[in-house]
Amino acid sequence: MAHDERRLEVLRAVVQDFVSTNDPVGSKALAERHDLGVSPATIRNDMAVLEEQGYITQPHTSAGRVPTDKGYRLFVDRLSAVKPLSPAERRAIERFLDGAVDLHDVLGRTVRLLAQLTRQVAVVQYPTLSRSAVRHLEVVQVASGRLLVVLITDTGRVEQRVVECPADVEPGAVPELRTLLNSAFAGVKLGEAGDKVPGLLETAPPHLRSLVAAVSATLMETLVEPSEDRLVVGGTANLARGSAMDFPGTMRPLLEALEEQVVVLRLMSEVDASTVLVRIGEENAHEALSGASLVTVGYGSADRALGGLGIVGPTRMDYPGNMAAVRAVARYVGHLLAES
């Protein structure tokens, strides 16, 4: 019935007004700023119902209403239209990201770009190692019993490890080892590289076997460790913008969580590249984030997500705009990394 529909319209209006003004919104103001075609009194009745259903609440008796987490959720799921980016924003994305020289640079620019577009804290995850493929393995001898192994992935990520060798390395063994490793692992996804190790050990010439074993062990160790997946954080200055009213308590736990990385990374791990994921307030389950919202999405080519990126901000944020920005940036980064 037209009844329920108007009520949703009222909720949408409450969210929009509260997001833009940061003041609890009352029935009179609503009637003025939106043409809902009804009087403030009617709106009051609707708001009473919305409050009973848990979508909005009032900070004190007789102040305006404020959306609850549940209210934002409904807004995001059913009431928000996709907000197209302005041409200026599209241009900003290109201008910002073109001319990046390496992976580190790309992700650094990305995080700054996202922070600037959304005026929130931005987070970008490095491409997950286990989903990347080996482009090249490099072996360098740095001392008689020590090798430096450098792994370069198809996404441009570079990892290096020092490997202690059981015995001295014979001269000439290093190039041999390099060729062997590359022919075994090149193009292999890191998540599946472990399967190759036994076969490689069998076919390797005996005098290299211990070397191969040592190097493989170190590599596997590097990869199995998903906590090593790095996170780039930017725009933390935006936290200090909202006059500290935006976050309950202080913003301290939030800053701590961002530095921990592990909390955010866990949330990131659930993204996929096709849909923008929004987590609102308490939905985050983690204490420090219970007053914040996350908008995340995976980036990468269509068939595989390389990693996640997104923003974290107060629950009172411009969801449609931020969702659009996050998605657009992820698409662009995906292309950029795919073609390099």
Next chain:
Amino acid sequence: MAHDERRLEVLRAVVQDFVSTNDPVGSKALAERHDLGVSPATIRNDMAVLEEQGYITQPHTSAGRVPTDKGYRLFVDRLSAVKPLSPAERRAIERFLDGAVDLHDVLGRTVRLLAQLTRQVAVVQYPTLSRSAVRHLEVVQVASGRLLVVLITDTGRVEQRVVECPADVEPGAVPELRTLLNSAFAGVKLGEAGDKVPGLLETAPPHLRSLVAAVSATLMETLVEPSEDRLVVGGTANLARGSAMDFPGTMRPLLEALEEQVVVLRLMSEVDASTVLVRIGEENAHEALSGASLVTVGYGSADRALGGLGIVGPTRMDYPGNMAAVRAVARYVGHLLAES
């Protein structure tokens, strides 16, 4: 005369009390907490002189006194004894830093360690490229006209760049190129690598010359750019501790400056490894840092500083303790990087 000496003693007491309590300190409280052997009235006279000389000031008429930047400066220069680290802290340093797997890891641990020890924001600069020496150069072909060049320094830093080649690369040229570059640059400090290029171009076999030129150009570009010197920041959550009274205005500009990096890096560039450098409040010259103090020192082996590290916090900080922590951590990191 004993006169001046006691006045300095009063200044020291003011600084110490204010740092620990965060309240303007009055004559009576001073007389109680320190045995200066004189009455509050005498202390008042001394404080009046100290105020006239600009070392302390009162927030309002008839509140206690607070040290000025100049007062902290005198305290740091002449009144602070070296505070030895506790055994627990020494152990924490070792425990924290041992077991780091690569450079990124070392610096990440360092910054967390410093932030935890000092309860301030910690910053660590990556080893300056121009002062590092080439350990190895790796060349990989990633497409017909594109090479990936990976530079590994003796400090473990890894930089990579994609080089677009003027023409197709003949098969077999890549290993040749690799050998050539390595024999020319291995062990050379990057700051001086530019001098080697002309000679290298002359002696290079003709068919490699254009390749060498392209690769060298990219390398020089990478190195000349000192702004690429990265900074690791940690412990920003500590900013939110001091109840926002510690920083005039908000802490927003401070967070921005930390993200900019360039401001902090410029200050870092002046460090050397032997002395701890303290910059207090307005001494920083940069607007955003005018309410903050920096404690920095270079790390590296005795003969060359690889980079800087330090902390930034409110002018009201425990200078002796923080100076000791910064120095101890820098020494440990220096050893760690020297032996790897």
Next chain:
DNA sequence: ACTTGGCACTCCGTCCGTGCGAGTGCCAGT
């Protein structure tokens, strides 16, 4: 020449009471 106790003064922070405005809930009327 310094130090000390006393004293009057200044000013900040807090508390309390008031008035105002915004917003609500309810009710009667259309």
Next chain:
DNA sequence: ACTGGCACTCGCACGGACGGAGTGCCAAGT
């Protein structure tokens, strides 16, 4: 089912009073 009216409730901003902490100065003591 909607609307206008009305009484009611709070939060907040304003303003004056109060208490306390701390100072500066002065006269007296060592």
